[in-house]
Every structure is written in structure tokens, then in C-alpha cells.
Amino acid sequence: MNSLKLTTCIVAAALTAGTAFAADTYGPFPVTVKGYGGEKANSVAYSGQVARHVLHDSLKKLAGKGNGGANAAELEAQMLSYFNGSDKDLPIIAPVSKDGFPIKQTTVNELSSGKNIAGKFYDGAMPAWPGDMTGKEVVLHMIAQAAKADGGFDAANGYDYAQLISKFTMGAMPFSQAVDNYLDEKLGAGTKPNGEAYKDGAYYTGKEHVWDEAFGYFGAAAHSLTLSAEDNYNVAKMKDLAAADANGDGVIDLKTEYVFGPAYYAAGADKSGKTAYMQTITQAFIDGRSLIASAAGENLTDAQRAELQGYAKTIADNWEMVLAEATFKYAGSVYKDISALTEAADDAARAKAYRKYVKHWGELKGFAMALQSGKNNLGKTAVHLNRLIGYGPVTLDGTFVSGLDADGNFEKNRKMSWNSYQLHMLRVQELLANSFGIEARANDQTAELAGLVDSLSGDGGAETD
């Protein structure tokens, strides 16, 4: 009997210990730095990443502000101030308050000062774009072109620069930084150890802050796990104040209550009900952070680090799938847009359909480039993806961008039919489905065909007479 009581006590104690840091929100977590004498009680800090998301959202907005050349120099300088960072306190251009969705911060420095996108931008090879450039060179090229375009729209070449810049950046900054830096080498034993403050005087340890920065890049709200996929999606769309306003003060604090790009796309895929990327990734972040907190300011043991790396792998794998899902979805959109384009009744309808097609193509291309900005070398998959999507979409005269000339201008020396390009989109979907094992598959152009075939199976076709 006594031994039974003892067992019960041990089990109860173990359960209590296990739940000490179990949480369904990302923070607050206690300050564990040894010898910290300050007043902070919550060690969570990732406002620098939120500032970078805001720089990105603002840059996207600016990319659509060109008037066809007259304001090019001025606009490019303005875009670069958001990309490279500025000594001045930049106003937040997006997201900004709107009726029924007030936002607490109006300038970038209210979030964090001295931040930029450029310093954190993927700068390896980017063969998806013409001109043999690195990732950062590509986005600077896009920014220069966007400044010259009318509303970010380059009809002749089929580019929507706001979409291209934004979607590419979503991979080249947050995804790349998180999976190829913070969740990778910075989880090493000798890097940013948990037994020391991140930097002198900091109220968070090395590993706590490394993990927080990765979470910041993902862009979920601190309370995203308590929300449905639909709610998270609506928070990012600024449609649901109640869901966003976790502390009930009537304003949205971008630092903790808003959902930014990568997390928004995770929630978007999850709305299908077929996937749970948002939940899986956010849970892994919270579990990892709880694990670090439970080390109470001591260096992590090898076993603890292995567990943390397990969470990091879950995050990286699922995040990559989110980007693949988005690429898949927009390949389907482009397919449908081409059908609409070829069936358009008059010039006005055709122009409208073409604008939509170019927008979706920009998203497709941007996400395909985002996928190639992470830690994994996609090898053959990337080569095939780039070949199928091309440097540019097939435009109204059947030509598409085939490269850059010596002066850096786009060349369009190749032609393709609409049918063939639609086939390319089907192949993009096939390639993504086979390479990444994605499940949500929005806008799947062959799913209905497969469904039709399945519905007819077992209809007695094998009966013999």
C-alpha cells in the first residue's frame, strides 16, 4: 500500500514538473539568466523580427506606388530606406490602423530601432531570376524595376513587383534566417550558450533569445495556438479585432498580437482542414521555449539540445511545406487565369484577366524563389521548377522573358502557347506534390480528374461476357 502511495506521489510530482512551463501562448517565460538583477520578469524578446516584418510589409506597399517613371528615383530611394534600414525613424506603411482594427505602433522604431532587411537577406545563388545574381542582388534589381513601373505592374514583361518582392522576401529573410541560422548553427553547444546572458546585461540567455528570434521570424501572434486557422488568417487580414486583441486593451500590439506573412500562409493552408502547419510549428516553438526555460539558466545538456533540435526540425520541415503549398496554390491560380484569359469576351475583360494572371504569377514565382532561399539545396527540383515557371510568364503576344541583355534589360526571345504554359503549371503542381509531400494542395488542377476516375472505379467494368 505504501509503495502505491509513493508511486502516486512520484507520478503526481512528475506531472507537475512537466507542466511547470507547459503553455499555449508563446510567453511569458521567466527570466533565468544567472545573476540578473533587473526588473524584467519575462525573458521573451523578438521585437527586432517584428520590426523586420513591418519593414517587409511596408516595402511591399511601396513597390506598388510607382507612376511609370516620373517618381522612380525618389521611390527607389524610399524603398531602399526600408530595405537597408535608416537612421531616421521610418513610418510604418503597412500594416496600419483601419476602422475596427487599430494598431498600437505607427513607426518602426516603436518596435525596434536600427533594423533592416538587407543584413538578413539570403545572399546565395538565385538562378530562378535572369542575370546570374545572388539573392540580394535579385531583390535590389526588382526594387529598381518596381520604382520605374506603373503601380508595380510591368505589363510588357508580365511582372507584379509588389508580389515578387514580397513573396521572395518571405523566404529570403524570415525563412532563411530561421531555418538556416537560428534553428541551425545557433543551436550548437558552443554558440550562444544557455548558461550565459545573450549579451552583457541582457535579461535573456543565449539559447532563449536565439529561439525567440526564430519564433519572431515565423510571425505568429503569441496567442496563435489558441486561435483557429480561420481566426489566425483573419487577424492577418485585419478582419477580426476580438481574435487579435489578446490582452483586451482595444489596440493591436504588433509585437505580440498580429500574424505576419509566413504564419499567415501556414494558417491559409490549414483552413483547408487537411493540414495543421500553424499548430504544429507554433506548438514546436512553445515546446522548445519551455524546454529552454526548464534548464533554469544552465547550459543545455546534450539530451536537451537533441530534443530542441528535434523541435527545430519539425519547424523547418513544416515551414518549407507551407512555402511549397503556397507555390502549389498559385500554380493552380495561374492555370485558371490562363483559361479566363483565353476565354475573355473583349479587350477590357482580357486586360483585367491579364492583370490578375500577372499578380498570381508574381506570387507563384516569389514563393518558388522563397523555397530556394532556405537551408536545403533543392537540387534537381529547383532546376525543374525554375525551368517550368520560367524567368517570366507567357505574355499576351506569346513571348516571355528569356534573359537580361548586356545593359540589364529584359530580353524576350522565346515564345510559348497558352496550352503549353498551362501544362507547365500542371507539372509544377505534380513536381511540388511529389517533392514535398504537401497535403492542402489548394487549386489542385488534377484533383478533380483523379476524383472523377476514382468515382467510376469498381463499376463492373471487369465483367466478362
Added chain:
Amino acid sequence: MDLFDQIAAVFADFANPKKRVFFGYLALSVLIALTWLVCIRKTPLRAALARVFDRKVLLSKSSLADCKIFVINRLFTFLISPLLLSQVAIATAIYFFLHGQDFLVPAHFSGLSQGMVVALFTAALFVADDFSKYLVHRWMHRFPLLWALHKVHHSATTLTPVTVYRVHPLEGVLYTLRGVAAQGTVIPVFYYLFGDAVSLYTVVGVNVLVFLFHVTGSNLRHSHISIRYWPWLEHILISPAQHQLHHSVAERHFDKNFGAALAVWDWLFNSLHLSETDQELTFGLDASERSSADSLKVLYLQPVADIGRLLRRRLRSGFGFIRRTFRRA
């Protein structure tokens, strides 16, 4: 899965409206047979009942062998299921291929009314399926390698609805492949041309035309009730009597009436034979085929042995040809 579930799974076809032996279709076939005998052939009801449920037919050795084959062939379904997976692959490949044809624009006819698209698709699927059945059936009789398999079906000396399952498992594979190819072609072509309006008119989940084929007595084709149609209709639809004639041992009936539901294929390709008045047919095979009505061992193994023998003969003659050619050179 407990024993009851396993037994239920074996006999699932009798409860599945997609299958010819669905109990509802069987019941209707009995009704049609009785009506035919009583109203057309003026047979008294009692005699008609005795004729329909003739013990000499239903409990013949041949018929009992049909039932055993029905159960045993269930074990071979593992041969069939992977083929059905390939149907999606074929359909997708054809759908992709069509995108490479620049003279055809995807969803070119999507402006048509939904009703029209569905009607066209329902008819096209039925006709393509039926034609491919005719074609493969004709090959089954024409090529010795295939006949080695198909004669299992023709070895039945009495016909009952269960005879539809009297098929060598390898022939079952070929028939499934036929279905895969036919549907795997029609579906993507329609989906490409008509877009997502494509679907079937169905009754109880079955193509309405297939349903009509079954409720009008498809089961009577394999029976001893010799229902005939008017000659003009026998040019369009295969009557039960016409199919029974296909099973006849009489030489003048050889290689006639290959059609499944439609007779037009036989008409077009000169294999049509109208039913005969008061036809008294003997079903089965010529003794020279050395088959059996009821020996499972012969029915399952002889086709394999025959195929082996045929292939060896082919190889020998092939080698002989090469040897002769070299000698001459």
C-alpha cells in the same frame, strides 16, 4: 475482420448496384423471365416457375463450378487492385498530353450547358466502354493465347447469372486493364474539353445507361431463358438469346455476337447473328478443346499449360527460322 465480415466481403457484389449480380437486378431478371414465359410464350405460371428455377440448370456440376470459381477468384483480387491505381496515372498522362496539342484549348467547350455536358459524358463513357468490351472479346476468340484463357468461360455447359464470374484470373486482369484504358481515356478527354462541368448521370451510383442495361435483364444473357428481341432491335442491342447463341457449340454460331450491351459493333464488323426461333442450344466447348465443365484443376491450370505450350512452339519456330536463314546465308 471476423469471419462474418470476411464472408460478407466475399459476397459483397450481390449487394452492390454497380455489379450485374446485385440482388435487385437478379430479382428483376426473374420477373422479366416469368413475364416472358407467361405472357409471350403462353407457359402456365407453375411451369414457368419450374422452368426459371430449373434444378437441372441451377444445380448442375457446371453451375456449382461457377460458384466455386466465384469464391476462389475473390482471392485473386490482389492482382486487380494495383491496376486501378494506374487508371489515375493514365488519365493524368493523357490530360497532360492534351495540353501539348495546341489546336485544342483546355475547357474549349465549357460554354455548353451542364446538362448537355453530363449527357454527352454519360453516353460517351458507356459507348467507349461497350466498344472496348466488344474489341477485347473478339480478340479473346481470335488469338490462341487469349482463347486459352477465355475458353474457361465457354466451358460452362449450363448458364446462370453467376457464370459471368466464370473467368480465369488472368482474363480478369486483362478485362480490368481494358476498363482502365477505356475510362482512363474518355475521362481526361472530356475533362480537358469541357472543364469541371464533367460528371455522370447516375442512378444508385451507377451510370444511368449501365443501370438500364441491368434492370432490363442483363443477367438473362447467362441463363437458359431464351428471350429474343425484334430483329431490328437485335441489330442495336444484344438480346439474351443472342448471347446464349454465342455460347453455343454449333459451328455456325462460332465467333458471333461478341457485343456486351450494344449489337451495333457486331453489325458493323460482320459478326452479328440474330437469334433463332425455338433455338435449342447446347452450351460448352468442343471435345477437342479438352476442357472441363466442372474440374477446377483443369479450369485453372489448363490455360496456363496451354499458354506455355503455345509460347514454346512460337519460340521453336522462331529459332527454326533463324537457323534456316543462317544456313541459307
